[in-house]
Amino acid sequence: xxxxxxxxxxxxxxxxxxxxxxxxxxxxxxxxxxxxxxxxxxxxxxxxxxxxxxxxxxxxxxxxxxxxxxxxxxxxxxxxxxxxxxxxxxxxxxxxxxxxxxxxxxxxxxxxxxxxxxxxxxxxxxxxxxxxxxxxxxxxxxxxxxxxxxxxxxxxxxxxxxxxxxxxxxxxxxxxxxxxxxxxxxxxxxxxxxxxxxxxxxxxxxxxxxxxxxxxxxxxxxxxxxxxxxxxxxxxxxxxxxxxxxxxxxxxxxxxxxxxxxxxxxxxxxxxxxxxxxxxxxxxxxxxxxxxxxxxxxxxxxxxxxx
Amino acid sequence: xxxxxxxxxxxxxxxxxxxxxxxxxxxxxxxxxxxxxxxxxxxxxxxxxxxxxxxxxxxxxxxxxxxxxxxxxxxxxxxxxxxxxxxxxxxxxxxxxxxxxxxxxxxxxxxxxxxxxxxxxxxxxxxxxxxxxxxxxxxxxxxxxxxxxxxxxxxxxxxxxxxxxxxxxxxxxxxxxxxxxxxxxxxxxxxxxxxxxxxxxxxxxxxxxxxxxxxxxxxxxxxxxxxxxxxxxxxxxxxxxxxxxxxxxxxxxxxxxxxxxxxxxxxxxxxxxxxxxxxxxxxxxxxxxxxxxxxxxxxxxxxxxxx
Numbered sequence: 001x002x003x004x005x006x007x008x009x010x011x012x013x014x015x016x017x018x019x020x021x022x023x024x025x026x027x028x029x030x031x032x033x034x035x036x037x038x039x040x041x042x043x044x045x046x047x048x049x050x051x052x053x054x055x056x057x058x059x060x061x062x063x064x065x066x067x068x069x070x071x072x073x074x075x076x077x078x079x080x081x082x083x084x085x086x087x088x089x090x091x092x093x094x095x096x097x098x099x100x101x102x103x104x105x106x107x108x109x110x111x112x113x114x115x116x117x118x119x120x121x122x123x124x125x126x127x128x129x130x131x132x133x134x135x136x137x138x139x140x141x142x143x144x145x146x147x148x149x150x151x152x153x154x155x156x157x158x159x160x161x162x163x164x165x166x167x168x169x170x171x172x173x174x175x176x177x178x179x180x181x182x183x184x185x186x187x188x189x190x191x192x193x194x195x196x197x198x199x200x201x202x203x204x205x206x207x208x209x210x211x212x213x214x215x216x217x218x219x220x221x222x223x224x225x226x227x228x229x230x231x232x233x234x235x236x237x238x239x240x241x242x243x244x245x246x247x248x249x250x251x252x253x254x255x256x257x258x259x260x261x262x263x264x265x266x267x268x269x270x271x272x273x274x275x276x277x278x279x280x281x282x283x284x285x286x287x288x289x290x291x292x293x294x295x296x297x298x299x300x301x302x303x304x305x306x307x
Numbered sequence: 308x309x310x311x312x313x314x315x316x317x318x319x320x321x322x323x324x325x326x327x328x329x330x331x332x333x334x335x336x337x338x339x340x341x342x343x344x345x346x347x348x349x350x351x352x353x354x355x356x357x358x359x360x361x362x363x364x365x366x367x368x369x370x371x372x373x374x375x376x377x378x379x380x381x382x383x384x385x386x387x388x389x390x391x392x393x394x395x396x397x398x399x400x401x402x403x404x405x406x407x408x409x410x411x412x413x414x415x416x417x418x419x420x421x422x423x424x425x426x427x428x429x430x431x432x433x434x435x436x437x438x439x440x441x442x443x444x445x446x447x448x449x450x451x452x453x454x455x456x457x458x459x460x461x462x463x464x465x466x467x468x469x470x471x472x473x474x475x476x477x478x479x480x481x482x483x484x485x486x487x488x489x490x491x492x493x494x495x496x497x498x499x500x501x502x503x504x505x506x507x508x509x510x511x512x513x514x515x516x517x518x519x520x521x522x523x524x525x526x527x528x529x530x531x532x533x534x535x536x537x538x539x540x541x542x543x544x545x546x547x548x549x550x551x552x553x554x555x556x557x558x559x560x561x562x563x564x565x566x567x568x569x570x571x572x573x574x575x576x577x578x579x580x581x582x583x584x585x586x587x588x589x590x591x592x593x594x595x596x597x598x599x600x601x602x603x604x605x606x607x608x609x610x611x612x613x614x
Contacts, residue, residue, distance in 0.1 A: 179486055180567050182574035241559070249552065260487050267489035273580075 014217045018255030025221050032218045036068045036206050043193050045204040046161045052076040053112075053159035053201075055150050056102075058095030060219040060226040061165030063102050065207050067224060069163070070109050076163070078103060079153055081146060082115035084123015087232040092123070095227045102224065112157065114149055120306055125233075127305055138233050141305065148302035151292060154201040166205045169212040172246055172257045173239040175264060180242075188274040191265070199286070199293035209258065321524045325562030332528050339525045343375045343513050350500050352511040353468045359383040360419075360466035360508075362457050363409075365402030367526040367533040368472030370409050372514050374531060376470065377416050383470070385410060386460055388453060389422035391430015394539040399430070402534045409531065419464065421456055427613055432540075434612055445540050448612065455609035458599060461508040473512045476519040479553055479564045480546040482571060487549075495581040498572070506593070506600035516565065 003012040005024035012022035023031055039045070046052055054069060056062040056078040069076035080099045085091045096113070103111035117123045124142045128134025134141040154162050171190070178186040196202040207215060219226055234240065249256045267273045284293040287300035294300035299307065310319040312331035319329035330338055346352070353359055361376060363369040363385040376383035387406045392398045403420070410418035424430045431449045435441025441448040461469050478497070485493040503509040514522060526533055541547065556563045574580045591600040594607035601607035606614065 180563070180570075182567075182570040182580075184574050184578040184580055245552070245556065252548070256487070260489075263487075263489040267491050271491040273489075273491055 013221055014214065016211075016214065018211075018258055029218055029221050032064075032210070032214065033068050033071055035209070036065075037072055039192075039209055040072075040204075040206055043204075045163075045193055045206055046074070046202070048074060050075065050161045051159045052161045052163050053079050053150070053154045053157070054163045055146070055165070056080050056099050056111075057165075058098035058227045059165070060224070061167050061170075061207060061212075061215045063098070063165075063224050063226050064215050064219045064222070065163060065165040066102070066109070067106075067222060068218075069206070070106055077110040077112065077159070079112045079114070079150060081149055082113065082117065082123075083142060083145070084115075084117040085125060085231065085233070086123075087125070089229065089232060091227075091229065091232055094229075098225055098227050112153060114153060116145060116149070122306075131305055133301075133305070137237075139237065142233070144301055144305070148290075148292065148300075151199075151201055152290065155199075160196060160201055162201045162203050164203070164205055165207055165215070167207050167210050167212050167215050168257055168261060169243060169246070170239075171205065171208050172261050173242045175261060176242045176246060177239060184274065191268070197293075199284070199291075208261070211257070320528055321521065323518075323521065325518075325565055336525055336528050339371075339517070339521065340375050340378055342516070343372075344379055346499075346516055347379075347511075347513055350511075352500055352513055353381070353470075353509070355381060357382065357468045358466045359468045359470050360386050360457070360461045360464070361470045362453070362472070363387050363406050363418075364472075365405035365534045366472070367531070368474050368477075368514060368519075368522045370405070370472075370531050370533050371522050371526045371529070372470060372472040373409070373416070374413075374529060375525075376513070377413055384417040384419065384466070386419045386421070386457060388456055389420065389424065389430075390449060390452070391422075391424040392432060392538065392540070393430075394432070396536065396539060398534075398536065398539055401536075405532055405534050419460060421460060423452060423456070429613075438612055440608075440612070444544075446544065449540070451608055451612070455597075455599065455607075458506075458508055459597070462506075462599075467503060467508055469508045469510050471510070471512055472514055472522070474514050474517050474519050474522050475564055475568060476550060476553070477546075478512065478515050479568050480549045482568060483549045483553060484545060491581065498575070504600075506591070506598075515568070518564070 003015045003022035004010065005012050005027050006022055007027045008024060010024040010026070013025045013028055015022040052069065052074055054062065054066045054076050056066055058080070066076060066078055078099065080096060082096055083092055086093070099111065103109065122130075124138050124145065127145070128138030128141045131141060133144070150162050154160070171192075175187075175190055178190065192205045192208040194203040246257055284295055286292065287294045287296075287303055289299050289303040292300055292302070296304075298304075310322045310329035311317065312319050312334050313329055314334045315331060317331040317333070320332045320335055322329040359376065359381055361369065361373045361383050363373055365387070373383060373385055385406065387403060389403055390399055393400070406418065410416065429437075431445050431452065434452070435445030435448045438448060440451070457469050461467070478499075482494075482497055485497065499512045499515040501510040553564055591602055593599065594601045594603075594610055596606050596610040599607055599609070603611075605611075
């Protein structure tokens with residue numbers, strides 16, 4: 001990369017075409033930290049009084065997010081969920097080792113580990129094989145388990161904010177998919193901040209405006225070891241198809257993804273799109289087994305997995 | 308094409324993967340006519356009592372539409388607008404000849420011709436060069452002139468419905484572009500039927516569920532001569548970029564375009580998306596020069612072109 005850092009003239013580690021901004025190995029991580037702080041304030045995600053639980057998978061995004069929040073001095077602890085995914089490559093074991101390694105280097109923050117196999121008796125692949133929801137792909141089961149457990153741990157341990165490392169590429173792929181299907185209920189819930197509601201912690205995505213290559217470069221420059229492999233079950237996922245298509249659009253029009261997502265947020269705020277729906281009260285009641293709010297008539301979807 | 312017609316076993320002229328339907332040179336045009344009638348009724352576009360003005364450009368879609376409406380026995384006359392586009396290939400002259408040729412073969416319908424150069428003194432390329440609106444690309448000027456003149460002629464000659472030959476590929480490309488930019492006002496107006504309002508004729512797109520290859524095959528099989536060239540100014544248009552991207556998605560997932568458009572319509576109807584906005588009354592008043600409704604403080608945008 002022949003570019004020079006805009007701030008000091010040293011060789012750049014990244015050139016962000018959509019911002020017309022190239023930065024070096026010192027100024028780029030500082031920029032990520034500043035921008036994250038700016039997004040946290042702009043979108044009113046949380047303050048220094050909040051207790052934040054960061055969902056860490058061992059991947060670049062979540063570890064980078066935890067790293068940034070610790071640097072900024074937030075009360076940000078980690079939560080690792082052992083999902084029992086091996087598939088011959090020891091995926092869960094390796095990702096857990098990455099998270100534990102990171103946590104050991106950051107003693108000012110706590111790491112909570114929940115092993116799903118130990119706690120509930122089976123990992124994601126087994127549950128998926130056994131249940132209707134998991135037919136074909138375990139991703140739906142995995143998403144359900146993660147949402148439930150993250151919220152449970154947050155409530156039980158007194159965290160009021162759940163932070164995930166979703167980046168712009170993740171968010172745009174989901175937005176694109178929901179838009180192509182015009183799934184209004186999903187679109188209504190798509191926002192970098194979902195407010196706290198009775199029984200549910202606030203959910204925030206402080207990295208939602210960073211491209212994947214930016215979080216990857218950040219992790220690299222900061223020397224954060226992370227698991228490079230994608231989850232073995234993600235192969236052929238629809239979002240990966242859309243990610244490739246969106247990458248092509250981004251290559252043709254730098255900033256296309258950011259523009260798509262930000263104009264969606266603007267339409268929500270300025271035009272009141274989807275807000276009516278968001279305000280509709282769902283008929284929630286506590287699950288008789290786990291106590292988390294559910295719309296299901298009997299046990300919640302999570303508890304039904306283990307029946 | 309090795310496929311056989313589903314209805315008679317003769318060689319098929321088209322295989323519509325999204326419908327899993329192959330048809331021969333006899334059953335395909337009959338299917339187009341039936342489907343058009345079905346869409347006209349399903350979306351309450353018009354009845355046999357309405358007087359319909361079909362905007363004919365000389366291209367396959369609009370001539371095919373006129374052909375179908377005549378076959379179905381609707382009161383459907385044609386309107387050709389001479390836009391004064393030559394660009395060394397005699398584009399307007401050739402397209403006019405195609406329309407006149409078609410009209411001569413269908414004496415039961417009338418053809419109205421408005422020559423913009425004769426009527427207003429300049430063609431689209433000249434007006435575009437002269438005005439701010441035409442800077443760079445004449446397409447915006449051309450769209451404005453066509454909308455204004457189509458509506459003017461409909462009102463002056465007592466047609467209450469304006470029909471255009473937009474096909475699914477056209478509509479989806481526009482929907483895609485408006486969605487990527489989340490242009491709520493444009494999205495609110497995107498529908499195969501825009502109801503009549505004071506000063507504006509109803510606007511309908513009876514071909515909005517046909518793919519471009521279907522209308523092209525229909526024109527071919529029916530022996531309709533049409534202008535093959537795209538408008539010379541359309542080269543590099545953003546919608547063409549999106550059409551290519553959408554073609555790629557369609558190739559990967561047959562029916563993707565139709566699904567995208569129909570789920571948009573469903574979200575509008577079932578979920579009330581954009582309807583609030585549609586109902587908002589615009590502050591319209593008659594243009595002091597031409598009398599057509601406008602939101603502009605003085606002359607309407609069309610009349611300002613000629614000042």
